[in-house]
Amino acid sequence: MATRQGNQDQYLQRVGGTYYARVRVPRTLEKYTGQTHIRRSLGTSSRSEANLKKHAVVARIKLELAELRRKPNPAGQPGLSFADARAIREQLGQLEQQGDREMVSTVEQVAVDHAEQLERLYGPEKARRWYRTATSTDETLKELMGRWLDSSDYKESTKHGHRKALDEVLTFNGDADAYPGDITLTTALAFIDNELTQRGLAHSTIRDRLVVTSRTIIRTFVKQVRLRSVPVLHGLNRGFAVQRRLG
Numbered sequence: 001m002a003t004r005q006g007n008q009d010q011y012l013q014r015v016g017g018t019y020y021a022r023v024r025v026p027r028t029l030e031k032y033t034g035q036t037h038i039r040r041s042l043g044t045s046s047r048s049e050a051n052l053k054k055h056a057v058v059a060r061i062k063l064e065l066a067e068l069r070r071k072p073n074p075a076g077q078p079g080l081s082f083a084d085a086r087a088i089r090e091q092l093g094q095l096e097q098q099g100d101r102e103m104v105s106t107v108e109q110v111a112v113d114h115a116e117q118l119e120r121l122y123g124p125e126k127a128r129r130w131y132r133t134a135t136s137t138d139e140t141l142k143e144l145m146g147r148w149l150d151s152s153d154y155k156e157s158t159k160h161g162h163r164k165a166l167d168e169v170l171t172f173n174g175d176a177d178a179y180p181g182d183i184t185l186t187t188a189l190a191f192i193d194n195e196l197t198q199r200g201l202a203h204s205t206i207r208d209r210l211v212v213t214s215r216t217i218i219r220t221f222v223k224q225v226r227l228r229s230v231p232v233l234h235g236l237n238r239g240f241a242v243q244r245r246l247g
Contacts, residue, residue, distance in 0.1 A: 011058050012050055013039060015190040019050035021057040022174070029068055030176070034082035034129055037174035038065075082177065085111075085134035092135065111135055133177055140177050141166060 013022040022039045030036060038061050042053045088111055095104045111134040119127035139147070145166050149159045170176050172191045173183060 008051065009047070011054050012047075013190075013194060015194075016186040017045045018042070019044055019047065019054075021054045021061065023058055023061045023065070025065065026069070029065060031081040031083045032068055034085075034126065034133065034177060035174045036171050036176055039174050082130060082133055084114075085130050086177075088134040089136070093137075108135065129175070129177075132179075136179070138179055140179055141170065141183070142176070144180070 011021050011023060013020045019042045020039045021042055022037050024037055025033050025035055040057055040061065042050045042057065044050050044053065088107060092104060092107055095107065111131060114134070115127045115131035118130050145163065149162060152159070154162075169183060169187075169191055170178055172194065173187055175182060
């Protein structure tokens with residue numbers, strides 16, 4: 001679980017019964033990692049074993065971040081940050097609207113080249129996420145949220161509450177550019193366990209937080225993309241049902 005500094009479980013997070021090492025990415029480096037946190041499996045469900053294993057993994061992650069801070073773009077070429085990926089995505093959208101298929105193919109090939117470079121530098125997972133950000137026609141959860149709230153007549157305080165609820169889930173998941181399918185049932189239940197239940201909050205507080213979070217996700221998904229079955233909804237609603245019984 002994610003804990004405060006100084007706690008013996010610092011850097012630990014439990015997801016689906018497995019413990020992970022979890023390290024916060026400095027804000028200045030988020031555009032290169034595309035994540036708010038880096039999370040790696042420790043391959044154990046034992047809390048004591050996870051605490052023994054985490055030190056080497058955390059040290060390795062911090063070393064990688066330090067290297068990235070010194071030289072964020074080792075190849076000396078532009079276009080490798082997630083901000084650049086979003087710029088490519090916007091450019092592709094404009095070219096599609098203009099019907100310029102030749103330029104679309106050219107820009108898509110640039111995205112492929114950058115993704116291959118990222119794979120050599122940082123591995124396939126980051127390359128996959130970067131390429132999806134650059135070329136996907138789907139909207140991220142934040143984009144769906146923004147479109148929904150922009151068209152609503154909610155008070156600013158209500159909009160702020162919805163944004164905060166979504167940000168908490170995305171921060172827990174470690175990906176600010178997550179898409180609807182990225183938030184799974186396992187993620188939802190782990191969020192409830194780690195961020196709410198294990199923090200010692202009152203049952204009424206947990207219940208209220210779950211209500212806001214589940215409503216935020218439900219309205220973002222159902223009203224904008226009209227999905228009939230979204231795994232995270234079942235997890236959030238299941239957690240809400242449990243806390244309602246406890247409260």
